[in-house]
Amino acid sequence: MHAFDVLGDPVRRRILEVLADGEQTSGAVTAVIRAEFGISQPAVSQHLKVLRDNGFATVRPAGARRLYAVDDTALRQADEWLSRFRRFWTPHLTAMATEVARGKRQRRLAADTLEEHR
Numbered sequence: 001m002h003a004f005d006v007l008g009d010p011v012r013r014r015i016l017e018v019l020a021d022g023e024q025t026s027g028a029v030t031a032v033i034r035a036e037f038g039i040s041q042p043a044v045s046q047h048l049k050v051l052r053d054n055g056f057a058t059v060r061p062a063g064a065r066r067l068y069a070v071d072d073t074a075l076r077q078a079d080e081w082l083s084r085f086r087r088f089w090t091p092h093l094t095a096m097a098t099e100v101a102r103g104k105r106q107r108r109l110a111a112d113t114l115e116e117h118r
Helices: 003-007 010-020 026-037 041-053 072-083 086-116
Strands: 057-062 065-070
Touching: 003 010, 003 072, 010 026, 010 041, 010 057, 010 065, 026 041, 026 065, 041 057
Parallel strands: none
Antiparallel strands: 057 065
């Protein structure tokens, strides 16, 4: 399965977001996903298996529990593939950052001017 086929599913993307905060038990992941998506525990397990089988997640036993974590192997491969396209959005993001900084500076100067006149 191609990395973007795996990442194309909103449940799997959300699981990765949960795992990005650190290693989680399968029960903790299942609780979040069931609450947000209303799917069954076996369905969550299937999504975890797809992530594991495609290099996005790792699992390790800890007693009776299974602990999942992000595996960056497939994410790095997707990032490498995307690298040839960054030139299309990087200048726009840089321009946006400049505008945000300019707006912050203008608000700060306006606040300073107001404070001086009090």
